[in-house]
Amino acid sequence: MATLQDFRNERLRKLEELRRLGVNPYPAKADRTNANADIKANFDKLEGKVVSVVGRIKNIRKMGKIGFIVIKDESDSLQLFLSESELGVADYASSEVSFSDVSLLDSGDFVEGTGEVIKTKTGEVSVKLTKLRILTKAIRPMPLAHEEFSDKEQRLRRRYVDLNVNQEVHDRFVRRSNFWQSTRNFLLKEGFLEINVPVLEHTTGGADANPFVTHMDALDQDFYLRISHELPLKRLLGGGYEKVFDIGPRFRNENYSDEHLPEHIAMEWYWAYADWNQGMELTQRMVRFIADNTWGTRKFKLANGQEIDLGDDGTDWPKISFVELLKEKYGLDVHNCTLEEAAIKLEEAGGEVEKAENRSRVLDKLWKLERVKIAGPAFLVDVPDFLQPLAKLNSSDARLSEQFNLLLGGTEACKAYSELNDPVDQLDRFLEQQKMRDNGDEEAMMLDIDFVEMLEYGMPPACGYGHAERLFWILEGVTAREGVIFPQLRMEVDETTKKIYPEVKFDTKSESIDTKPTPMLTGELPESADKHGTYKIYLNDWSILDFEAVVKRVGQEEGQCVVVLDQTAFYPNGGGQACDLGEIIFGNGSTLKLSKVTKDKDGVVYHYGELEGEQPNEGEKARGTIDGERRLLNSRLHCAGHFIDLAVRKLNKDWKPGKGAHYPEMSFVEYVTKDEIEDKEAFAKSIEEELNKIISKGGEVSVEIISSKEVVENKISDYIPQFVLDSYQKVHVVNYPDNFKICCGGTHVQDISDIGKIKITKVKKKDGNIRVSYELG
Secondary structure: OOHHHHHHHHHHHHHHHHHHHOOOOOOOOOOOOOOOOOOOOOOHHOOOEEEEEEEEEEEEEEEEEEEEEEOOOOOOOEEEEEEEOOOOOOHHHOOOOOOHHHHHHHOOOOOEEEEEEEEEOOOOEEEEEEEEEEOOOOOOOOHHHHHOOOOOHHHHHHHHHHHHHHHHHHHHHHHHHHHHHHHHHHHOOOOOOOOOOOOEOOOOOOOOOOOEEEEEEEOOOOOEOOOOOOHHHHHHHOOOOOEEEEEEEEEEEOOOOOOOOOOEEEEEEEOOOOOOOHHHHHHHHHHHHHHHOOOOEEEEEOOOOOEEEEEOOOOOOOOOEEHHHHHHOOOOOOOOOOOOHHHHHHHHHHHOOOOOOOHHOOOOOOOOHHHHHOOEEEEOEEEEHOOOOEEEEEEEEEEEEEEEEEEEEEEEEEEEEEEEHHHHHHHHHHHHHHHHHHHOOOOOOOOHHHHHHHHHHHHOOOEEEEEEHHHHHHHHOOOOOOOOOOOOOOOOOOHHHHHHOOOOOOOOOOOOOOOOOOOOOOOOOOHHHHHHOOEEHHHOOOOOOOOOOOOOEEEEOOEEEEEOOEEEEEOOOOOEEHHHHHHEEEOOOOOOEEEEEEEOOOOOOOEEEEEEEOOOOOOOOEEEEHHHHHHHHHEEEEEHHHHHHHHHOOOOOOOOOEEEEEEEEEEEEEOOOOOOOOOHHHHHHHHHHHHHHHHHHHOOOEEEEHHHHHHHHOOOOOOHHHHHHHHHOEEEEEEEEOOOEEOOOOOOOHHHHHHHHOOEEEEEEEEEEEEEEEEEO
């Protein structure tokens, strides 16, 4: 039985033969006059006229001196009629092929056909060709529709194939486009202004969700990918706009489900001087408008079997009270019940009560057990204020927020409310949310002080609304992954692909965290990190607290003096470690009081600070003095992170060390692993016990310089990062007691007993990894 590689090799042979004929199988341009559907729809007008059509070949039939090719463009399929008499000669230089060359074409190829519009004897609308050009030679065969390209994993990974062979999937994403265009058209018609707001935020908010974190090199700061459009759009209301919206991606670092994707498209609008009742009326009209223009119906049978009817214009959807529903179903007074009372009801209902649970989360879980039973459409109302920190309180009952959620198919398709614009109230609610975060609820909102300041300048009363493409998935009747064009999947390379491309070196590090490839030392690499850029004395001896140097460069940046020396013992900020501080005294008597020290990608160290006296000249002598207390604090924090690594190993956790941060105000280390920690408090205590055993022994710390080649050959330490081995001929290896070796250019204590007591403050799951936070005793 022929394999994919066999089919591919045959097509490569045909490709080579076309090239030998002088045919370019990949020309830059096609000359189309009509879409395929246009030929069929307007046959009476086009019959006898010469047209040019294009498309992908679906099938080829050749019978003696005639043949038929069925092509398909986005609009429709169309038959091309070929005859030897009309296609006997081809202009190969123009990518044309003759009748005798048709055997070099395959299904999946893209072609252009020029000729007269006719009907065949069987009544099939066709184009009788006088010219046939190849536009793209396909190297892999496209599966035929009747072969049912139905393996879900393959369909999602190769959506471009899925779109070709499954027409219903192709049409789904036409509807998805119409869904968002209808949303946009409705809001523009209602007088809203579309303004795009940032994806990267210093503080993210507007929803209960765990954010993604990224780093911006230009500012050397971490940013969050937005979880909501809300707070920036409300800042626009404070800026004077009255009706604004944005459509775009948002990111929530949560598990996949049939209703959730970590990345998805969402829309939010904000309407100044309107309240939640006006918002509900607008929402009913908007959702009906979208349904009319996307599906042409208001009646839907959903994937879960529920049926819904969006109803006629002018009719209101029913309202369901959060408070009354939980009272009716569970006998709970949501305003006065305790965490313990709510937890008991949740356990009785078969729900899960987690260790770090709070009352708000338990009540929300109880509501969700009931929500799945509600087909809708309906509006959820009477949501308690403690479940919505950004909504205005209800004027008739201050314990409730003026919030409504659109219920469809057992889920919440939207959330909206009268916006809170009291800055004092908003700050109090943010502080309450911050307490929840501090107690382990990573989905609680962050305190956004800039947003509070905006409210202090004044924001008008307003209603805000948001829905994601979940609304599309519900009405389309598909799961989340089926409802997006390219869902995220774990990166994998199958064995067939590896065999087809033997010349490609596939990176499998994402498949196995234990991969340690041999370094490829090529070209003139720097001898070692201390000789790369500025000569860095601290790499060889971090006990040095003063040194002599020469000024190489001097300048001004952001109101500060910036100096580059020919050598330095100041450790620059980097590698998750804070910079050293102190002062530099120059030969002219001036002193630079350091505020920060940084290093660029070329290894050059920059010393920033306030200059007392005249600016020194290049070539002038200088003497640097390091703040000993700051150095010791940095070194203790830094080394503590390494010994947590060692303690974790002694607890038989074969985890790969990830990123870390060792700063006076925040310190943590992370581990790449699929393991889960059931009892995090007990695990934290176990780490502390191991640390006490290690540190109480004491022991001298030293450094040696070893060739990268020797490190690999002798397997000196797997704590030496691969990129370091690939970057230098020699590396610095720090020797701790008990034969614990690590490659690190940071600062270190002289004896590990200097580290003192380490307290593990938190163990948690962060971005799929396990994070261990700590502080010094």
